[in-house]
Amino acid sequence: MDRRTFLATVPAAAIAAPLLAETMPPTHWPAGEDRFLRPDVQTGDRPVGASFASRTAAYGLSGAAGTAHPLATLAGIEILKKGGSAVDAAIAINACLGFLEPTACGIGGDCYAMLWDPKAKQVMGLAGSGASPRALSLETVRARAKNGVLPPLGAISVSVPGTVDAWGMLHARYGKLKWAELFEPAIDLAEHGAPVPDIIAYYIRRSLAAFRKPGTGIEETENALRTYALGGDGPKAGGVFRNPDLARTYRLIARGGRDAYYKGEIAKTIDAYFRRIGGWLSAADLAAHKGEWxxxxxxxxxxxxxxxxxxxxxxxxxxxxxxxxxxxxxxxxxxxxxxxxxxxxxxxxxxxxxxxxxxxxxxxxxxxxxxxxxxxxxxxxxxxxxxxxxxxxxxxxxxxxxxxTTYFTCADSDGMMVSMIQSNFRGMGSGLVADGLGFMFQDRGQLFALQDGHPNIYAPGKRPFQTxxxxxxxxxxxxxxxxxxxxxxxxxxxxxxxxxxxxxxxxxxxxxxxxxxxxxxxxxxxxxxxxxxxxxxxxxxxxxxxxxxxxxxxxxxxxxxxxxxxxxxxxxxxxxxxxxxxxxxxxxxxxxxxxxxxxx
Known part of the structure; x- marks a missing residue:
């Protein structure tokens, strides 16, 4: 007698308790619990494919997307289904990830892309990397260096964020949907919130703990903690996170385009913030920025x-x-x-x-x-x-x-494929969040060299080496x-x-x-x-x-x-x-x- 036939012959009252026990969730062990780090226990057996493969690739005829967060992937697919290009989907994905995965990316960082242009039948490249502040001298940088290397945190490590400009360049050449439509999924997520996955929650909490340590050199941490700490140590796995400040910033960009960031209200807020904390990034630096094909x-x-x-x-x-x-x-x-x-x-x-x-x-x-x-x-x-x-x-x-860093890719029904990567560099970034903007600035400036004669030596207005x-x-x-x-x-x-x-x-x-x-x-x-x-x-x-x-x-x-x-x-x-x-x-x-x- 199989299980289904057996259950049909047993009174409901007799099986209610066992079935209830079966459907109760198991005790949750924290991620990384030592008892589960067992080299003698390997993955389950798949009937096809490599023994170590976790799953099968997803197949489709019309489009595809792969990202570091399921909700970002879903947003990209929805944009494609609305008739958007792979570039439209990539911008929407990146905006979502700036909220969903702030440990790796955001509009305080830089962006690079390669894409297959089906009309030109070739791979195109875009460098969306910002330069160092023009008011920050090599002498000042060397004076702040530790063991011959720039500090990883604070205003000394901040360069002009290039991401939003890169989005604008991509959309101007390859976009199909209206610019404002691309930000609707991210705005909705940031306003209404989303549960934080295990790995992202772990890295947010670890970054916030690093920002709180004495002697970091961060000019102020109150804004970062208010944005990400949720009144404690940061979100827990499965806990709901919201970022209304970022939603407001996205609305400004959706209405005003890339200029809202580099010349408008956002630029003015950034300029005022760095003046307040004694940093160097200015409105003039932002206005001068331009990515390049x-x-x-x-x-x-x-x-x-x-x-x-x-x-x-x-x-x-x-x-x-x-x-x-x-x-x-x-x-x-x-x-x-x-x-x-x-x-x-x-x-x-x-x-x-x-x-x-x-x-x-x-x-x-x-x-x-x-x-x-x-x-x-x-x-x-x-x-x-x-x-x-x-x-x-x-x-x-x-x-x-x-x-x-976060990487994502998407493809559309016309044959366009976008390979895009975006980052705040190390950890969540510099530790600095401008007043009311809801995103952290990158610490990419740490990758400058300080040795005389080195091609990557720091200079005002120069782009740092990029990973x-x-x-x-x-x-x-x-x-x-x-x-x-x-x-x-x-x-x-x-x-x-x-x-x-x-x-x-x-x-x-x-x-x-x-x-x-x-x-x-x-x-x-x-x-x-x-x-x-x-x-x-x-x-x-x-x-x-x-x-x-x-x-x-x-x-x-x-x-x-x-x-x-x-x-x-x-x-x-x-x-x-x-x-x-x-x-x-x-x-x-x-x-x-x-x-x-x-x-x-």
Whole structure:
């Protein structure tokens, strides 16, 4: 007798109590409870796909979106269904995330995008990065530095936010819906509130605790605490959060466009705030800001095209790593093998030496980007890698003379695909929230160098080195993947792992992201990203899913293996496919974050 037949023969009163017990929610254990950190307990068994895959990609014919928060993904899908373009959906998503995920993004930060333009049949690039305040001198910055690095918090680290201007540029060229319509979902969420997911709640509370510590250098914290602390330590997982100040700010932008932020009431409020606290960002700095359309760099990795933004970003590090790896048989090395990981990490070490030496704002320094991404240079660098042991000392090449972030992607029925990344940089940002505006300013200025002669040295009106980079890959003359991996210096490392997993190991896009990752810390740095006292060859962190046999061989090679610390990035991806005459989108989302991907 099966369970259904059995229940039908038993009086209702007899089964009421057991059924009630079955439907009662289980005791809730706090996220990260030690008793559940069990390396001997793995994921459940899926009937198809990779054993480590968390789920299947979402498929659709008309559009797709993947973000770090389900409500932002849903907002993007709703905009697409209203007839909006992928750009319209991306702006709406970003506005929602500024409320839903303030630990990673917001209109106090910068924004970069790559997109497939189906009419032009090419990848377009946009750099929405703001400059340092013109009234802030190098002498003042050096006087505030600690151990040769700019402080991570307070007005000294604030540069002009470029996000809202980037939205305006994207919408002017590719928008279909009215500008004001794009802010309706975010305004509604900010006014009526939304439950905070576990990971976002954790990071809000951790950031607020950091802001409260003595000696942070933050000029004032009352506004940030009033906006985010909810009268306590911050929202708890599942607790409802509202931000009416941000809703009001969004209404001003919806009515007045990007000028409301850079020349209108918002700019005046920002100017008055920084004057009040003794900071440097001014209305003049905001009025002078303008993002720029840029042509992405491209390299061919085996049979696919991989695109990256130059400007003041670390985007070309991905291209450098892939160019080097192309000289090795990563497929033959084996998926999750010690040899495969070793080759990838050594390529990273070489590329990041150049990253520390050359990457900067090209308006202020001559960045030899064409040489850095060339196949000839990669061939020279590849000769420095030994497949069976570590190169003990890597250096940047000799040029010829002459974090916390959110990523999201969406695609529409016309074939446009948008890869977009936006960030306040470290943590929630600088700790500063202007009076009544409801958003925090970025601390991106910390990534300036202070050494004389360095291309990334601080200067007034200069854009700092940027870690945030969208990703894009093409196949032939068609778009293939719009993707990104958030997380400071992890981003080129993560992007490379996605391409290798997808191209060399044949993993589908969800499994390519769910696969255990590595993260190497300890290359030469000009921006103080790594912790102190690292081994000479750095620290190689491995997620718990990396096989024990692989760990042992890597340690025998000489790698110092670090613990899994959660710093392995967060991934979203949309893949473009053709099934006969039908365009099919497959959308994948990060299992390490609170988000989801949807398609329709």
């Amino acid at each position: 840029i042509t992405p760099y491209k390299t061919d990795y085996r049979d696919i095209g991989v695109h990256a933004l130059g400007a003041n970003t670390q985007g070309i590090a991905t291209l450098q790593m892939l160019n080097i790896l192309e000289h090795f048989d990563t497929t033959g090395a084996g998926f999750q093998s010690a040899r495969s990981i070793h080759l990838q990490v050594e390529a990273k070490r070489l590329a990041y030496e150049d990253r520390a030496r050359y990457y900067a704002d090209p308006h202020f320094a001559q960045v030899p980007a064409e040489w850095l991404v060339s196949k000839d240079y990669a061939a020279e660098r590849a000769k420095l890698i030994r497949p069976d042991r570590i190169n003990p000392a890597v250096r940047p090449g000799q040029a010829p003379s002459k974090g916390d 945030i980079i969208p990703g894009f890959a093409t196949m032939g003359d068609q778009p293939w993947m719009s993707f990104g991996v958030m997380g400071g210096d992890m981003q080129p490392q993560g992007q490379t792992q996605i391409i290798v997993n997808r191209r060399d190991y044949g993993l589908e896009i969800q499994a390519a992201g769910d696969s255990p990752r590595w993260h190497h810390e300890g290359s030469s740095q000009a921006m103080g990203e790594d912790g102190p006292n690292l081994p000479a060859t750095g620290l190689l962190r491995l997620e718990s899913g990396v096989p024990e046999a692989t760990r042992k061989v890597l340690a025998d090679m000489g790698w110092t293996i670090g613990a899994s610390d959660g710093g392995f990035g967060r991934y979203e991806c949309i893949e473009h496919r053709m099934d006969g005459k039908d365009r099919v989108y497959a959308a994948a989302s990060e299992m390490r974050a609170d988000g989801c991907a949807l398609a329709y």
